[in-house]
Amino acid sequence: MQAAVTGYLFLAILALSFIAFYVGRTTANRFVAEQGADVHSRPIYHGAFAAVWVGLPALVLVLLWLLFQGSIIDRLLLASLPASLTEGASASRLSLYLSEIKNVASGRVFSEPSPEVIAAAERYQSWQMIAQWAMVVVALAVAALALYITRARMAPRFRARQSFERTLDIVMILSAVAAILVTIGIIVSLTYEAIQFFRLVPPQEFFFGLNWEPQIAIREDQVAGTGAFGAVPVFTGTLLIATIALVVAVPIGLFSAVYLVEFADDRIRGIVKPILEILAGVPTVVYGFFAVLTVAPAIRQAGGLMGIGISPNSALAAGAVMGIMIIPFISSLSDDALRAVPQSMRDGSFAMGATRAETITRVLLPAALPGIVGGVLLAASRAIGETMIVVMAAGLTATLTANPLNGVTTVTVQIVTLLIGDTAFDNPKTLSAFALGLVLFVVTLCLNVLALRIVRRYRERYE
Amino acid sequence: MSETTAPKPFDWSSPEATAIRKRRYAADRRLRLYGLISILTAIGLLGVLIASLIVTGHTAFVQTEIAVEFTADPENVPADDPASGNFRAVVSNAVQQLFPEIDDPRELRTASGILSDGAVNIVRNYVTAHPEVAGQSFTLEVPASDPYDQLNKGVINRDLPEERRRVSNEQIALFETLEERGLVSTPFNWGLFVNSDSRFPELAGLAGAIAGSFYALLVCFLISFPVGIAAAIYLEEFAPKNRWTDLVEVNINNLAAVPSIVFGLLGLAVFIQVFGLPRSAPLVGGLVLSLMTLPTIIIVTRVALKSIPPSIREAALGIGASKHEVILHHVLPLAIPGILTGTIIGLAQALGETAPLLLIGMNAFLTSPPGGIMDPATALPTQIFIWADSPERGFVSRTSAAILVLLGFLIFMNALAIYLRQRFERRW
Structure with a gap:
């Protein structure tokens, strides 16, 4: 009506x-x-x-x-x-x-x-x-x-x-x-x-507490924990998964870029680059399902063969799939950085009798390093802010561990689980999601600004 | 007189030199190999991703159906008001007719389980739409329930020992009698596109999610396209270069890299809490998506405007056009193909976006498609998320099928963008 x-x-x-x-x-x-x-x-x-x-x-x-x-x-x-x-x-x-x-x-x-x-x-x-x-x-x-x-x-x-x-x-x-x-x-x-939240929970508890149990009762009849809002395990979980993602993505992305820029001819580049871009265009919910359906069981089976017990929602599975997702970021930004190195530096190195590998490792990579670092920082910010893969494949309980075979939780997982369902805005449970969101926003913003600054300054140097 | 001794010429063919050369060339080949392995790994992973989706998802595109003869006897279906009939009884009578040899009520209940729980509704809808069948018999193709559907498609292996199967030998025997009588068919699963969500995998479809995504994208386009173009024209053509416009520029670049879930938090806090817009509505989803698409559209529009050569502007200015006329009459029309291409790519990104929609509640369980932008709705990616979370086996293949549908839409949109670019791109 x-x-x-x-x-x-x-x-x-x-x-x-x-x-x-x-x-x-x-x-x-x-x-x-x-x-x-x-x-x-x-x-x-x-x-x-x-x-x-x-x-x-x-x-x-x-x-x-x-x-x-x-x-x-x-x-x-x-x-x-x-x-x-x-x-x-x-x-x-x-x-x-x-x-x-x-x-x-x-x-x-x-x-x-x-x-x-x-x-x-x-x-x-x-x-x-x-x-x-x-x-x-x-x-x-x-x-x-x-x-x-x-x-x-x-x-x-x-x-x-x-x-x-x-x-x-x-x-x-x-x-x-x-x-x-x-x-x-x-x-x-x-x-x-977030300020509303910090009125209920002191910031020092949030930033330094080691215990995260936010599922408190919103209504009287709910059975739930007493509530603890120490976010350190959540932060370490996020870092663990993002690190795994970078460990997977940086070598693959970087070596792909090196190959595409320095070894491949135009025909191969014309085929491979669009395929890598498809990886970036796949929605993250698809990666999440892939992690749950294929990667996590495969990792568990592999662990079973070696006699290692692996948690069904291990950080390794979520991190590895997130790594696949950010390969194209690293490869295309490294590609740009390598391409921006002036041809004269390549020619100079070849003129001294260096092989291609020597030119790449001793001349091109050092020259392109700032651009590559910028790309890795952007990818890291992506990995920290990525939500669906971890919501579907990572755990819900915050454990303070560095073992990638355990289940850990991340900032984004907590935001989603805290805000799905009951959303009254007067209790620490829902408000803590906004405090986490603020931390997430500030951290990714800093990474992005830093990365863009590095990339830009470096580009100016050669132009 | 100093004697200069010429350095001994290096012997390039000495064994040491050959060894060094060999090592250096080996390093060259190694690096090349690493690059090749990396690329093949990346492509291989994409292949595994798509293959696993197709392997699990292709079965959901067909649906096992069973031809059942129902009788709308006057006892259960009153002729004057057929919709009020007792269709549960009609269905169980039909099952009894299907297996006349069964007289044990427990066995009969097992046999009824072959038909989907939606059979009652299907028969009711049919009789309501065709009141003339009251008192007569008619045959309908009814979806089989999920375990039998999986059994028929071979997802459940009949050769496994009984305790490791989800269907018992007795159930398989019942189903096989139906197969022998030629009542089982597997036509294309139109239900996947026509039905909305359901608790029963065999009835669940994507119609509601597709409609929700369509409405959300419509809102997103109507807001971000005009606002994005206007902002880009201002920044590119009119804005003075000062600290303010620098700030706007940095701001837009950063906005493009803000995690999507933060936009969801914004939507929840501002659109739902402050403005009191309804939860789960495509309107709110579209608003949030438009905030995320806005930076993309601004950036591509600026690139498109920049690529128009100055000669066009100068010619227009030369014959007395005002600055606004130059842009509205000449530059913008020439830049439109580039802008459209970028916009379609931005909308494709928005179509795949899930996290912000979860926060504003577009993951509700809804059994009917939304009627407009204010009704509760789901979207394609959130529907995938809901199904991926469902414990029933049948939802695994439904989820994969839904992902394939989503990827189909994305491929279509990107192909359209590429076509537009190639068809209208001009080299100056």
Whole structure:
């Protein structure tokens, strides 16, 4: 219902915008017919100016309205509930009320609701209705008003092109600002929730504690641990898996790049490079399934043959598959780095009588080292932030171990398991996921900035 | 007078020199070999990945079905309101008819297990759609339940000893009588594309997930494409070079490398907590994916704009076009193929993205496809995750099949991008 009305409203605004375009253009055409060459802008710009000013403000208004309508109605609903219900209730209790009210309002009644809830559900429905039609009326009024104003502003000497172009500038600047807003949004939301978390759990316990048991009871009837939020085992698990991944990927990626740049001819390069790129394009959930289905059982069997007991969700399986995933990162960045070494250095080395291998190991690799290191850092940041492979193939319990045959857990696994299911934002369990997310964001950001800086500085040196 | 003694010429053919040369050439060959081994390893691993998916997944593209004759007798299916009939009884009568020799109720229950649990629904839907069959008999192809499906496809080995099989000898014997009577068929599994999720592997399909992914990608495209192009045009063509625009630039490059799960946290905290948008909705999924695709689109658009030669701009400026006209009328239309190619590749990445969708709840168990962008939905990758987590054997091959479908979509999108690039790319 709501969606349909919103859809028609968008169509109506679009239609008004088209009408405005024609009104603007015909008005300007009339000016041309009456006054000849004295008209400042071409008629199409009068049309475009009118269309933009009729359409954009109304659209922005509707989008903002839709974004805020839900939370404002929720606030009003809670405020309208009798004090006997809301007094002293926790945030999760309140959100339960809200969802009960909404269920009753949409006709999904599981048990006999209390009269307060039924009354609130009726209020909810009527407010939804009011808000929806108010939005339609206000948006159409804004569009109509804009049409009237733009029409009134049109005159032969009206600088319609400049006005239209200024509007475009504003739209473009806002779009560029959106990219910054995303970063700001990430930082603000993660920090805000992390601060909430550190109010409940002291930071020194989080950063230095050795015990991680976050599965605490959110409701009274749940059976769960008492809760311990020492994240060190989670961090070491992440590092262990990322290290295994790099141990697998760096030699394979680097030697592939060396072969492709220095030994292979164009034909082989044309075949092999796209194949390596396919490895980068495979979704990570596919790698996760591959790890569970093929790699982990194979590793367990191999261990069984050698008489070693290997955990079913060993760090080795997850790390090895993650290594496969990051091979193309290492190989393509090393490829770029090797290619950027000037031909004169190669020629110089060959002129001294060095073999190809000697040129590569003594001249090219040292010269390309910063670029390669940058690539490895980027790959490491990928490995630390990778989620699906470890969610599917690594363990859930945080053990402090460096043995790759044991199961370990990672930051990303914990974030996912903590946030799937119950998500009330007032307990350390869910909030700890945001603290972990903040750590993850800061660490990967540092690695990326460092890597990009190394790569860029090195590139400048040879250009 | 100093006497300069010329250094003794090095004897290149001496045994030592030959040995050194040999060693050096061996090192050369070794390095070459390492490179070759690495490449073959990488390609081999990709091959193993795809082969294991095809081996486990190909069986899910066909479905074992059993032709069963049902009777909509008036006792169970009232002629005036067929939909309210007792179809459980209809199905169990049909099973009794199928095996007239069985009279032990326990054995009969085992025999009923051959048909999928969805048989009751299938018969109800058929009778509701064809009310004229009330009181008559009709034959339907009903999916076999998962163990028999696996048995028929050879995933369960009939030669194994009974205690190591999931189906007993008795069950196999029942199934074999059906095979002998020619009632078993394995047609193409349309259910995989037509059905939504189900607890029963033989009924589970991808329709809901495909619809959810489609809606999410639609939202993602509608937001990230215009915003990305506008931002890129501003940064490339209009922005003054100062500290602010440098900051934006660094910011966009970093945004492209932020782990995807962080975007999920952002979506959960901002879109769901602050703005109160519904959980599990493709709208929220699309919003989160658009934030991740935005940097990609900005970067490819800037590259495409940069590749348009200055002569085009100068010619347009020369005949009196404004800066905006130069870009809107000349540069942007020429750059569109490059932008589209990059956008499709960005959307393909978004299609495979799983972690952020898990955090915003697009991993719900839903038995019907979403009706719009506000309804709860799953997406293809999250559906794969759900199935991979399911304990039933039948979901292993379903998961592989779902992955093959996802990879099919990705290959299609990338092929489209490559085609566009080759068809419209211009060398200046």
